[in-house]
Amino acid sequence: MPKEIELLSSIETKSLTKSFGDLVAVNDVSFSVKKGEIFGFLGPNGAGKSTTMMIFTTLLKPTSGKALIAGFDVMKDPKHVRENIGFVQQETTVDEYLTGRENLLLQSKLNHIPKNEINTRIDEVLELIELSDKQHQAVVTYSGGMRKRLDIAGGLLHHPKVLFLDEPTVGLDIQTRRKIWQYIKKIHTEFEMTIFLTTHYMEEADNLCDRIGIIDGGKIQVIDSPENMKNALGNEIISLVIENSKNHDLFLAELNKIEFIKKINDENLKLILFTSNGTEVIPKIFQISSDLGIKIVTLSLTQPTLDDVFISYTGHEIRDDKSKFNRKIEHAKMKRLRA
Amino acid sequence: MNSIMYDTYTIFWRELKRYKKSRSGVLIRLIQPAIWIIVVGNIFSETQPLIQSVGFEGEYIEFMAPGVIILTAIFTSIFGGVNTLWDRRYGFMNKALTSPISRSAIALGKMSAISLIAALQASLIIGIALAIGVTFPNPLMIIPIMGIVILFSLGFSGISVTLAATAKSQETFWGMINLLGMPLFMLSPALFPLELLPNWLAVIAKLNPVTYTVLLVRELMTGVSEGGVPIWISIAVLFGFVLAMVAVTSYVFTREVNKPF
Numbered sequence: 001m002p003k004e005i006e007l008l009s010s011i012e013t014k015s016l017t018k019s020f021g022d023l024v025a026v027n028d029v030s031f032s033v034k035k036g037e038i039f040g041f042l043g044p045n046g047a048g049k050s051t052t053m054m055i056f057t058t059l060l061k062p063t064s065g066k067a068l069i070a071g072f073d074v075m076k077d078p079k080h081v082r083e084n085i086g087f088v089q090q091e092t093t094v095d096e097y098l099t100g101r102e103n104l105l106l107q108s109k110l111n112h113i114p115k116n117e118i119n120t121r122i123d124e125v126l127e128l129i130e131l132s133d134k135q136h137q138a139v140v141t142y143s144g145g146m147r148k149r150l151d152i153a154g155g156l157l158h159h160p161k162v163l164f165l166d167e168p169t170v171g172l173d174i175q176t177r178r179k180i181w182q183y184i185k186k187i188h189t190e191f192e193m194t195i196f197l198t199t200h201y202m203e204e205a206d207n208l209c210d211r212i213g214i215i216d217g218g219k220i221q222v223i224d225s226p227e228n229m230k231n232a233l234g235n236e237i238i239s240l241v242i243e244n245s246k247n248h249d250l251f252l253a254e255l256n257k258i259e260f261i262k263k264i265n266d267e268n269l270k271l272i273l274f275t276s277n278g279t280e281v282i283p284k285i286f287q288i289s290s291d292l293g294i295k296i297v298t299l300s301l302t303q304p305t306l307d308d309v310f311i312s313y314t315g316h317e318i319r320d321d322k323s324k325f326n327r328k329i330e331h332a333k334m335k336r337l338r339a
Numbered sequence: 340m341n342s343i344m345y346d347t348y349t350i351f352w353r354e355l356k357r358y359k360k361s362r363s364g365v366l367i368r369l370i371q372p373a374i375w376i377i378v379v380g381n382i383f384s385e386t387q388p389l390i391q392s393v394g395f396e397g398e399y400i401e402f403m404a405p406g407v408i409i410l411t412a413i414f415t416s417i418f419g420g421v422n423t424l425w426d427r428r429y430g431f432m433n434k435a436l437t438s439p440i441s442r443s444a445i446a447l448g449k450m451s452a453i454s455l456i457a458a459l460q461a462s463l464i465i466g467i468a469l470a471i472g473v474t475f476p477n478p479l480m481i482i483p484i485m486g487i488v489i490l491f492s493l494g495f496s497g498i499s500v501t502l503a504a505t506a507k508s509q510e511t512f513w514g515m516i517n518l519l520g521m522p523l524f525m526l527s528p529a530l531f532p533l534e535l536l537p538n539w540l541a542v543i544a545k546l547n548p549v550t551y552t553v554l555l556v557r558e559l560m561t562g563v564s565e566g567g568v569p570i571w572i573s574i575a576v577l578f579g580f581v582l583a584m585v586a587v588t589s590y591v592f593t594r595e596v597n598k599p600f
Binding site: 058095154 | 357
C-alpha cells in the first residue's frame, strides 16, 4: 500500500541507537535525507556507518529510536521497506559461476519484477553500466570493476526509491573508482532516485554527494554540503611546524588574536590554522614568532580539502590511531595463533 | 502463498544453476556410496544365511543396495546445506534478505534443490547397482523409489539447512554433520535386518526415520517385506518426518537469519 502523500524525505531517523552489549555502535542519530539527494556517510572503519545502513536495509533492528525509509517504518513494516530499496553491499555478491545476465535474472526474481518486464529491465541496466557485450560470460571472467558494476546494476533493476551503496569503491584502483563514480552519477540522473552511500574516501564523498554526514564513534558530528563544510573553515589553510619552546601556549594565544584565523588545530608542534587572507596572516605569524623567540621549521599555505574538514570535526585523521590500534591487536592475535 | 511458491522456485533455480556449474562434485560424491555397494556388498556376501533367516531369498548385495541408495540420499542432503554458510559469509544471504522474498522460501528453495540433487545422485547409484548385477523384479518400481528418495531427501536436507543456519562457523557445521550422518545410517536396517538387531538397538532404530525409508525402498525393490513394519506405517512416518522438517526448518531458518551473522 504505497502512501498517497508525496514524501519529501526518503530517509528519516529519530534518535536511532544500536548497541551490541556495552558497545554503542550508533548513538542517538537523527537526520533526514531529501528525496532525490545523494547523501554520504563519511567516517573511519568502525564509526557506525555500516550498522546504520544495516538498520535502514532491515538487516538489523535498532535498539531504540525510529527510522523511516521511503515513508515506511523499518521496524513495523520491513516488507514495504524492502520493496522500495536497492542495496549494494560492500563486498561483491554476484554469483561467480553464473553469467552476468543470469545474475540479473536472479536479482529480478528476488525483487518480484513482473515476468513480462524482466528482459527489458535487464537490457536497460546492462546498457547503463555498459556490460551488454559481456552479459553471456560467466562472472568469474569479469574484472573487479565489472563485478562491482554488475552488482550495482542488480540493485537498480526494480527501480527502487532509495538506493543504498555500502562503500561502493572500496578495494578498487583509482581509475576504476572514477569510472564507478560516473556510473553512480548517471544512475542518479537517469532514475532520479535517492542514493545513500557510505565511504571512508574523502574524494568520493566530495565528488558524489550533495550532502555529507560526518560520523565518528557512532555519532553524527556535522551534516552539510561539502562546499559549505570547506568554506566554514575559511578558504585557506596554513600548516606550520615549530620547534619546542616554553612560549608555546603564549604563541597559540597570540595567533588566536589574528582576526582572519577561524580555527587552530594544535597537534603538538604541528599547527593547522584555518583562515582567510592567508597572505596577510603569514607576515603576522612571523612577527609573533620572532617576538616570542619561536623558531618556525616549515610553513605552507593550501586550500582546505574534506580531509581537513574531517580533522576539524573529529580531532583526528580518518585513518587514525584507532585503526592502528586494531591492527596491533590483530597482529598480536595472529602471533598467538602461529605460536 | 503464490508468492512463497514463486520465491521458493527462485532459490531452487539458483541452487540448481550453481550445482550444474560444479559438475566435478557429482562424481566425487559418488565415490563413497560406490565403494559401499561394491566393497561392503562383497565383503558381507557370506552373511546370506542370516538374511535368508528373515525371509530374504536373494544375495546380500541385493539386500543392502536399497541401504546404499538411502546412504547416498543421506549424505548428499546432509552436506547440501553448507552453502547456506557461504551465502551468509559472502553476502548473497543479505541480498536475499533485503529483497521482498520470504525468508521461509529461501530455506524451502534450498531444501527442494538439495532433494532433487540427492535424487540425481541416488539414481546414479541405482545405475551402478544394476551394472554390478543387482536385479529389479519390477523395473517400474523405480518411479515410486525415486519419489521416496526425493521426499526423504527433502526432509533430511532440512536437518542440514537448519544446522547451517544455526552454526556460526564451518567447523561447528561439519562437527554436527558428522555427529548425525553416520549414526543415523548405522542405526537403521540399511546393512542388516531389523529382526536381527539386539532389542535395545531395534528400539532406537525404530525411532529413526531412516529405518522406515530403507524398509520402504527395500520392499519396493525386492518385493520382500522385512522388519515387521506395515507399509502404510512406513509411508506415514516418512510424510510425518518431511512435514515436521519443513516446519522446523522454516521456523529456525527465519529466526536465525534475522540475527546478525
